[in-house]
Amino acid sequence: MNMMVSPRKKLIVIGNGMAGMRTVEEILxxxxxxxxxxxxxxxxxxxxxRIMLSPLLAGDKTFDQIVLxxxxxxxxHKIELIAGESVTTIDRAxxxxxxxxxxxxHYDILLLATGSNPIVLPLPGVERSGVMTFxxxxxxxxxxxxxxxxxxxxxxxxxxxxxxxxxxxxLRGMEVSVVHLMPTxxxxxxxxxxxxxxxRSLTQRGxxxxxxxxxxxxxxxxxxxxxxxxxxxxxxxxxxxxxVMAVGIRPNTNLAKASGLACDRGILVDAAMCTSxxxxxxxxxxxxxxxACYGLVAPIWDMAKxxxxxxxxxxxxxxxxxxxxxxxxVSGVEMFSAGAFMGDETTDDxxxxxxxxxxxxxxxxxxxxxVGVVCFGDAxxxxxxxxxxxxxxxxxxxxxxxxxxxxxxxxxxxxALACLPDTAEICGCNGVKKSSICTAIAEHGLKSVxxxxxxxxxxxxxxxxxxxxxxxLKLTLGAEFSAAGAKPMCKCTTHGHDEVRHRIKGGMLKTIxxxxxxxxxxxxxxxxxxxxxxNFYLLAAxxxxxxxxxxxxxxxxxxxxxxxxxxxxxxIPRMWGGxxxxxxxxxxxxxxxxxxxxxxxxxxxxxxxxxxxxxxxLRAVWQDLNAAGMVSGHAYGKALRTxxxxxxxxxxxxxxxxxxxMGVALEKATWGSWHPHKVKLAVSGCPRNCAxxxxxxxxxxxxxxxxxxxxxxxGGIKIRVTDLLCKVTTDEEVMEYACAFLQLYRMExxxxxxxxxxxxxxxxxxxQEKIVDNAELRRSxxxxxxxxxxxxxIDPWAEESACNTRGKKYDAMAELV
Amino acid sequence: xxxxxKTNFLDVGALEDIAPLGARTIATALGDIAIFRTxxxxxxxxRDQCPHKQGPLSQGIVHGTSVxxxxxxxxISLQSGKAQGLDVGCTPHFAVKVEAGRVLLSLP
Ligand code: SRM
Ligand SMILES: Cc1cc2nc3c(=O)[nH]c(=O)nc-3n(C[C@H](O)[C@H](O)[C@H](O)COP(=O)(O)OP(=O)(O)OC[C@H]3O[C@@H](n4cnc5c(N)ncnc54)[C@H](O)[C@@H]3O)c2cc1C
Ligand code: SF4
Ligand code: FES
Numbered sequence: 001m002n003m004m005v006s007p008r009k010k011l012i013v014i015g016n017g018m019a020g021m022r023t024v025e026e027i028l029x030x031x032x033x034x035x036x037x038x039x040x041x042x043x044x045x046x047x048x049x050r051i052m053l054s055p056l057l058a059g060d061k062t063f064d065q066i067v068l069x070x071x072x073x074x075x076x077h078k079i080e081l082i083a084g085e086s087v088t089t090i091d092r093a094x095x096x097x098x099x100x101x102x103x104x105x106h107y108d109i110l111l112l113a114t115g116s117n118p119i120v121l122p123l124p125g126v127e128r129s130g131v132m133t134f135x136x137x138x139x140x141x142x143x144x145x146x147x148x149x150x151x152x153x154x155x156x157x158x159x160x161x162x163x164x165x166x167x168x169x170x171l172r173g174m175e176v177s178v179v180h181l182m183p184t185x186x187x188x189x190x191x192x193x194x195x196x197x198x199x200r201s202l203t204q205r206g207x208x209x210x211x212x213x214x215x216x217x218x219x220x221x222x223x224x225x226x227x228x229x230x231x232x233x234x235x236x237x238x239x240x241x242x243x244v245m246a247v248g249i250r251p252n253t254n255l256a257k258a259s260g261l262a263c264d265r266g267i268l269v270d271a272a273m274c275t276s277x278x279x280x281x282x283x284x285x286x287x288x289x290x291x292a293c294y295g296l297v298a299p300i301w302d303m304a305k306x307x308x309x310x311x312x313x314x315x316x317x318x319x320x321x322x323x324x325x326x327x328x329x330v331s332g333v334e335m336f337s338a339g340a341f342m343g344d345e346t347t348d349d350x351x352x353x354x355x356x357x358x359x360x361x362x363x364x365x366x367x368x369x370x371v372g373v374v375c376f377g378d379a380x381x382x383x384x385x386x387x388x389x390x391x392x393x394x395x396x397x398x399x400x401x402x403x404x405x406x407x408x409x410x411x412x413x414x415x416a417l418a419c420l421p422d423t424a425e426i427c428g429c430n431g432v433k434k435s436s437i438c439t440a441i442a443e444h445g446l447k448s449v450x451x452x453x454x455x456x457x458x459x460x461x462x463x464x465x466x467x468x469x470x471x472x473l474k475l476t477l478g479a480e481f482s483a484a485g486a487k488p489m490c491k492c493t494t495h496g497h498d499e500v501r502h503r504i505k506g507g508m509l510k511t512i513x514x515x516x517x518x519x520x521x522x523x524x525x526x527x528x529x530x531x532x533x534x535n536f537y538l539l540a541a542x543x544x545x546x547x548x549x550x551x552x553x554x555x556x557x558x559x560x561x562x563x564x565x566x567x568x569x570x571x572i573p574r575m576w577g578g579x580x581x582x583x584x585x586x587x588x589x590x591x592x593x594x595x596x597x598x599x600x601x602x603x604x605x606x607x608x609x610x611x612x613x614x615x616x617x618l619r620a621v622w623q624d625l626n627a628a629g630m631v632s633g634h635a636y637g638k639a640l641r642t643x644x645x646x647x648x649x650x651x652x653x654x655x656x657x658x659x660x661x662m663g664v665a666l667e668k669a670t671w672g673s674w675h676p677h678k679v680k681l682a683v684s685g686c687p688r689n690c691a692x693x694x695x696x697x698x699x700x701x702x703x704x705x706x707x708x709x710x711x712x713x714x715g716g717i718k719i720r721v722t723d724l725l726c727k728v729t730t731d732e733e734v735m736e737y738a739c740a741f742l743q744l745y746r747m748e749x750x751x752x753x754x755x756x757x758x759x760x761x762x763x764x765x766x767x768q769e770k771i772v773d774n775a776e777l778r779r780s781x782x783x784x785x786x787x788x789x790x791x792x793x794i795d796p797w798a799e800e801s802a803c804n805t806r807g808k809k810y811d812a813m814a815e816l817v
Numbered sequence: 818x819x820x821x822x823k824t825n826f827l828d829v830g831a832l833e834d835i836a837p838l839g840a841r842t843i844a845t846a847l848g849d850i851a852i853f854r855t856x857x858x859x860x861x862x863x864r865d866q867c868p869h870k871q872g873p874l875s876q877g878i879v880h881g882t883s884v885x886x887x888x889x890x891x892x893i894s895l896q897s898g899k900a901q902g903l904d905v906g907c908t909p910h911f912a913v914k915v916e917a918g919r920v921l922l923s924l925p
Pocket of ligand 4: 867868869870871872886887888889890891
């Protein structure tokens with residue numbers, strides 16, 4: 001027999017992608033002549049830079065520009081490239097691999113670098129033409145066949161890949177929509193604040209973003225026509241000539257599994273990149289090491305070095321995963337994130353929000369070390385942060401200035417402001433110069449931003465220069481300023497309640513993240529104190545437009561019932577003006593029996609309280625009460641609570657007016673309205689005042705001549721008797737004054753400030769000027785109130801018991817008993 | 818050894834069934850367990866009882882990686898179950914993770 005013993009060992013690489021070829025390069029670098037190398041690649045092209053598929057799609061690069069190793073390179077290194085043939089079997093006993101076209105090769109060492117496959121959701125219509133993924137040059141070519149102006153594309157998945165696809169197709173002139181399952185884009189790389197800015201910037205480029213959106217089907221003509229639209233679970237339809245699915249990747253383990261190598265999510269390897277067979281190595285996105293799989297190239301370059309060390313036997317290195325950073329390759333969007341950017345209880349945040357420039361930076365520190373970074377809008381210093389993060393050295397000496405980056409690491413913002421010339425424009429909206437503000441502060445003894453606003457108009461419009469105005473106050477007044485400044489809303493911000501309200505209106509801020517960004521909050525999503533306040537302010541400012549955020553409501557308002565000390569709830573239906581009927585009482589009695597409700601009580605607010613209802617029963621209880629015509633009494637809300645009445649002229653021998661009907665009419669007009677705190681009304685039929693109207697937020701007492709209107713009363717811990725607002729004669733006037741008063745209170749008081757402390761703060765005179773003296777303003781407040789009520793008077797009980805998705809919160813998610 | 822170091826994770830539902838910055842409960846033989854979801858879609862599991870006076874933590878407001886108890890506003894860490902700030906107390910926490918959109922809970 002003619003034995004031809006090759007002096008070199010045979011290395012076969014399966015997968016002509018980024019990981020495989022990088023390992024080959026590393027091997028050639030270490031030991032150029034050690035192996036005869038054969039590479040099988042399923043793709044027909046030579047090795048190219050997969051990362052650059054995004055610029056290829058966008059038209060910023062050509063294919064030639066993204067080739068990493070040309071065919072000449074393979075020839076030069078005597079590498080046999082079998083491109084366009086995928087390997088179908090590995091016979092590990094014989095050490096032979098076979099390709100789909102029948103090519104067979106023998107190996108001494110085998111390297112698997114099969115990458116990963118895009119996940120394809122099993123949606124109805126997924127097989128239609130026009131539905132594709134984004135992984136290879138072939139995918140890009142397919143997209144470009146369909147792409148073009150006046151056509152529409154839907155990208156399913158708002159992660160890195162999806163957004164890069166969307167951006168590319170957008171640049172190709174397509175109408176692009178992104179459908180994302182999660183509430184915020186790129187949730188694995190960005191916190192909600194940065195995601196909010198990203199969404200805004202993509203929307204400004206003309207893309208339409210659907211978050212919390214689930215795809216139902218991909219539709220087209222008949223059974224097999226090309227895709228023409230996408231239907232979402234909520235029923236909405238989006239036109240689509242092209243659908244790109246970018247919902248994630250799955251390690252490509254098919255071949256490894258079939259050949260009996262140990263696999264879990266990926267091909268299992270040890271820290272030497274060796275599989276369960278010592279002659280077989282694996283690397284790249286197809287592997288799983290220490291329960292982790294990888295989807296970025298940085299760790300893959302490290303794997304390539306380790307694999308090369310072991311395959312050549314020249315070193316015994318070990319793969320240790322390092323922190324990776326992510327950037328989005330969308331031109332004009334600067335974004336970077338790395339490490340543990342979400343933070344936890346052992347970490348502190350340093351946050352910089354520069355609303356005017358659309359910049360958000362968050363540095364997460366554990367002790368003295370930087371462990372996470374998110375930059376949006378300005379990622380110039382990302383590299384520096386990332387290095388600090390990887391170095392794991394103490395940054396204690398940089399802590400004060402680190403957020404401003406390496407250059408500004410010493411500049412004091414106040415100093416910078418002091419250096420500005422007198423003619424520098426501070427407020428762009430109203431054209432106010434630095435000198436005018438400083439002069440006004442000195443001449444008129446101004447103490448607060450509000451004072452400056454009234455005098456100079458600076459920061460009176462959009463408010464984005466408020467920080468500068470504050471800075472000028474600090475410079476001019478020194479220590480006196482901080483004493484005069486408003487109390488911050490909570491630890492998440494330096495701004496007070498009034499400032500937040502002002503900026504919401506002036507800056508047209510319409511979501512909680514938008515408010516937190518514009519006002520430069522230091523926490524990612526506020527706290528239990530500011531979130532409910534901001535949610536209310538937005539609701540009051542943008543009726544019919546703002547979508548209430550249930551997660552920013554206190555438990556009682558979220559569950560539409562009062563939580564009790566044992567975790568059960570109490571249920572109080574409305575009884576208009578304290579009146580009821582036999583039918584209502586019967587329905588209440590039935591509910592009490594049916595649900596074994598332990599306590600029934602008449603409240604101090606003239607209605608019936610059912611106490612001790614189990615969370616799971618709430619919806620059924622409401623359904624029964626609704627069926628008898630009763631609605632929520634909002635006994636749980638910072639909302640209109642009760643309108644107490646006495647019997648009045650209809651029965652009482654002293655009654656001068658029909659206080660009961662007046663009370664019922666008022667309650668029908670005002671129920672459902674949300675307020676900074678609870679609001680209670682009462683109507684008494686004569687000055688004997690049996691309805692206790694003089695300790696109510698708005699109290700009405702009948703006289704011979706008409707009605708006395710009282711405001712700012714409070715029972716509770718610190719009792720306050722009402723002030724007389726004015727006297728009126730007609731029922732219509734009562735209605736108009738009451739609603740106008742409530743509207744003024746809702747729009748101006750601070751969250752959790754009842755009418756009593758509010759009036760003490762602003763003065764009765766202020767309220768009288770607006771409600772009594774200024775008929776035009778009263779009228780418009782009344783109309784604003786009625787307008788807001790159109791959206792507020794929806795019975796939450798009916799809504800919650802009808803809606804299945806909302807209903808989830810009342811039931812356990814699973815029972816394991 | 819078979820099954821060495823294997824923790825048993827039980828599928829208790831879909832991640833989308835928990836609102837972001839919200840929580841749901843799981844009824845177990847050990848009592849209710851609350852599963853919280855942060856705005857970064859991390860999940861945490863704590864016994865649904867505040868270390869103060871057993872308030873149902875699942876009904877609190879979630880912010881960052883903490884929850885504020887609905888009864889008396891103690892702030893509890895979702896990661897360790899420990900009361901934050903000056904309050905002292907701890908509620909048991911459980912291993913929980915999300916895989917392919919499913920919430921997997923491990924009970925001791
Ligand atoms: C049920 C009821 C007691 C009763 O059995 O009569 C009641 C029960 C509670 N009151 Fe009240 N108040 C009730 C009438 C009153 C009244 C009398 C009235 O409205 O005429 C007052 C004094 C008048 C006033 O508000 O000015 C009153 C002043 C308070 C206060 C102190 C408010 C203050 O401004 O100082 C609180 C504490 C708070 O709101 O922060 C409070 C808080 C509470 C809470 C919500 C405590 C809590 O947070 O859990 C109680 C809820 C129990 C529950 O689950 O239902 N309750 N509470 C009354 C329900 C009326 C209704 O039909 O909606
Ligand atoms: C559009 C896009 C943008 C990206 N942007 C970034 C980024 O900005 N930053 C970043 O770090 N990462 C990015 N990535 C991810 C990065 O490209 C991958 O992590 C990297 O390519 C993985 O390398 P790999 O060799 O493991 O897999 P691949 O590069 O996919 O290579 C695997 C190769 O194996 C072949 N193959 C599979 N099975 C067989 C078989 N049986 N026989 C023969 N051949 C086979 C495949 O055809 C493929 O060519 C991006 C990816 C995409 C798709
Ligand atoms: S008086 Fe105190 S105990 Fe009684 S219901 Fe009101 S808050 Fe509860
Ligand atoms: S029971 Fe949680 S704070 Fe009191």
